[in-house]
Amino acid sequence: LALWQQALAARRADDPLWAVAVDDCHRPEQLDRGWIMAKVPEISADALRRALARGAFYASTGVAADFGADGEGIHARCLAPPEARLRFLDARGRVRAEHAGAQARYAVRGDEGFVRVEIAAASGERAWSQPFRIP
Numbered sequence: 001l002a003l004w005q006q007a008l009a010a011r012r013a014d015d016p017l018w019a020v021a022v023d024d025c026h027r028p029e030q031l032d033r034g035w036i037m038a039k040v041p042e043i044s045a046d047a048l049r050r051a052l053a054r055g056a057f058y059a060s061t062g063v064a065a066d067f068g069a070d071g072e073g074i075h076a077r078c079l080a081p082p083e084a085r086l087r088f089l090d091a092r093g094r095v096r097a098e099h100a101g102a103q104a105r106y107a108v109r110g111d112e113g114f115v116r117v118e119i120a121a122a123s124g125e126r127a128w129s130q131p132f133r134i135p
Contacts, residue, residue, distance in 0.1 A: 016133075061127075084121045111134075
């Protein structure tokens with residue numbers, strides 16, 4: 001996470017860097033421990049390719065989530081498990097807001113650079129949003 005944070009901070013807004021979670025699987029018990037969840041309008045290779053190119057996916061070790069941005073800020077919702085801790089971090093890695101529960105919204109201030117969201121379940125499972133660049 002620290003390396004990803006540094007790499008993100010060094011990139012320009014027009015040069016995105018998307019994060020993934022993957023298994024470093026050498027034994028059967030290490031299988032299925034990290035993956036991505038993509039937002040696609042249909043199940044097809046082309047839709048998946050488009051989602052990956054635009055960063056419409058998040059990394060997870062078991063948390064199902066929904067992340068997004070609108071005119072009111074950045075929102076995150078933990079779909080499963082139903083309760084978790086949601087943290088909103090800026091380009092310097094500072095926690096801008098933290099909430100316990102299933103969902104939260106962060107009102108953008110304008111000095112963040114970008115905001116990314118981390119969700120941590122009590123079980124230890126996690127999910128990480130892609131960075132939301134703040135113009």
